[in-house]
Amino acid sequence: MEMAVSLMCQFTAEPGSIRGLIHDAKAGDLAAFEQIVTRYERIVLRIARRLLADSELARDVAQEVFLRLHGKLGKFQEGKDLAPWLYRMTVNLCHDLRRRSKPSVALDLAPALRDAALDPEQAMELLQRQELVAAALAELSPREREAIVLRDLEGLSTAEVARVLRSSEGTVRSQISTGRVKIKRFVMAQLGRRR
Amino acid sequence: MSVHVSEEILALYVRGDLPEHDSRSVARHVDECQDCKQVIADISFSYEIFTNSLNDPTAAELATLRSAVMGKLRADAAESRSWVWLFAAAASVLLCLAALIWRGERQELPPMARLPRPGPPAVMPPPEPPIATPRTHVTQAPRKRIEPGMCAATLITKAGQPAYLKMSTSDPNVVILWQLEENEKVATP
Ligand SMILES: [Zn+2]
Numbered sequence: 001m002e003m004a005v006s007l008m009c010q011f012t013a014e015p016g017s018i019r020g021l022i023h024d025a026k027a028g029d030l031a032a033f034e035q036i037v038t039r040y041e042r043i044v045l046r047i048a049r050r051l052l053a054d055s056e057l058a059r060d061v062a063q064e065v066f067l068r069l070h071g072k073l074g075k076f077q078e079g080k081d082l083a084p085w086l087y088r089m090t091v092n093l094c095h096d097l098r099r100r101s102k103p104s105v106a107l108d109l110a111p112a113l114r115d116a117a118l119d120p121e122q123a124m125e126l127l128q129r130q131e132l133v134a135a136a137l138a139e140l141s142p143r144e145r146e147a148i149v150l151r152d153l154e155g156l157s158t159a160e161v162a163r164v165l166r167s168s169e170g171t172v173r174s175q176i177s178t179g180r181v182k183i184k185r186f187v188m189a190q191l192g193r194r195r
Numbered sequence: 196m197s198v199h200v201s202e203e204i205l206a207l208y209v210r211g212d213l214p215e216h217d218s219r220s221v222a223r224h225v226d227e228c229q230d231c232k233q234v235i236a237d238i239s240f241s242y243e244i245f246t247n248s249l250n251d252p253t254a255a256e257l258a259t260l261r262s263a264v265m266g267k268l269r270a271d272a273a274e275s276r277s278w279v280w281l282f283a284a285a286a287s288v289l290l291c292l293a294a295l296i297w298r299g300e301r302q303e304l305p306p307m308a309r310l311p312r313p314g315p316p317a318v319m320p321p322p323e324p325p326i327a328t329p330r331t332h333v334t335q336a337p338r339k340r341i342e343p344g345m346c347a348a349t350l351i352t353k354a355g356q357p358a359y360l361k362m363s364t365s366d367p368n369v370v371i372l373w374q375l376e377e378n379e380k381v382a383t384p
Binding site: 062063177 | 202203204206207209210212237238240241242244245246247248249250251252256257259260261263264265267268269272
């Protein structure tokens, strides 16, 4: 979460350095485009994974996001931050994919656990918590899930979330509120701590 | 004690998503209400579990993604370059073929085909000479040098016979005799 917020600050604070990369990438410099990918890949893949709950599909979506970015580079102003466009494209592609396929219930957690250096007890605890979160996310409607992922997991402001989802702040606030209450009720029910 | 604040409002209050004015009035209520304090504690607890349990993508996953994206873009770039070369090669071959065909056509043209064509009269054999030799009256146009493509014409008239127009062409082997109409017979003097 803190990392997400710091990444956001980094994106909005450094539009100047991205300017040269976009300029070079527009001119066909693939190495410059690779640096753009490196800069934004974490945030795109993370959002896709949280929205889709499937590592393979999330990687496919993230790949498609960057290929589309490359195809549309000519339309970007060189000093402009790419993050809002990337958020919107990632959310839209995940939304389309979920509409076409069956809703998945749990996050694919294996890669994160495989790569984390944890002892069996810690791994089991993490797995249980991640399964809990994934199941809680599955309780939300697609729009609630998008609003919660962008606001609570990526740390965007309500106004920024509204811009990404092309919605009003009031609607987004309502989706965030409903989502948080659903998550709270689900987590409390699972952990046996009812009000 | 006033009516409790709804869970939905408290869920916004916890993360500072309420407008300033609403937030102040919720704070005043929560300060004095244990039930609402408990709801806020539960929301905060579930929020902590929710936000801290999901890992970021690992370096290996990011490298796989980047490699897939750049691999596709490099393959596309190589393919488009090879199409450019293929197109250029095909265009060169077509140009060479067109040049060869054009030269071939020029060489096959007969020399006469490039000369201006003479007029429409048909080539006719010379007329049978008459049995009795009548007096022949020949009107000859002044001789001129025959340039290529030009004709020199001579009107040949015999009493009682149709008149002929004898035309020489630039080719000494070709002589054109043009028989005039029947009513154009030369009157016997
Ligand atoms: Zn209360």
